[in-house]
Amino acid sequence: MNAWMMWAVIAGLVVILELFTGTFYLLMISIGLAAGAIAAIFTLSTSSQMIIAALVGSLATLALHNSKYGWKGNKSVAHDPNVNMDIGQTLQVQDWQDQGNGKYIARAMYRGAMWDVELQHSAGYPGTYVIDEVQGSRLIVKPS
Structure with missing residues (x-):
């Protein structure tokens, strides 16, 4: 076999494994392996084939990781308006x-109840404030 x-x-085996995991990371590694196959078609040395496969696979994985489809870190729910409806009110x-x-x-008074409100790094004057974060029963606000 060549x-x-x-x-x-x-x-091909890595693509099949990727189908079981549901992530695109193994697909990026298989792209690197395909680049190694292309290097073998051009009859480059075995070490050159491995280096090309490693570089292409690594770059494809890094590109995926930095894209919108890549791994997402845990986002603090205290600041996330998609989790807490009070953020931005x-x-x-x-x-x-x-x-x-x-x-x-x-x-x-907020939503019919008394809340502890905290304002940081700004002078506290009476008026309207926007909720920036919720920490337990404390609202962290900023000037509107």
């Missing part, structure tokens, strides 16, 4: 208490 056929058979704060170091706290 070298390019071996590369092609291995690439507004509320009225009448009186702020200065806690020092640029931190202000208050109690404010």
Whole structure:
């Protein structure tokens, strides 16, 4: 069996394995193996074939990882409006208490209940604020 056929058979096996996993990462590795088969068709040395297969597979995997279809890290739900409907909503704060170091706290009515509200890195003046984060029963707000 020729070298390019071996590369092609291995690439095919990796594609079959990819069908069982449901990710595209093994597909990217099989693209690298196919590049090794192409290098074998051009009768490059075995070490050159392996280097080409490794480089193409690695670059394809990195490209997939950085695309919108790649791995997504765990996103903090405290800031995610898709998880918490309060993010982005507004509320009225009448009186702020200065806690020092640029931190202000208050109690404010929101959705029919009193909530602890925290404002950081801004002066606390009465007015409308936007909810930026929810930490337990505390709303972290920013000026609107």
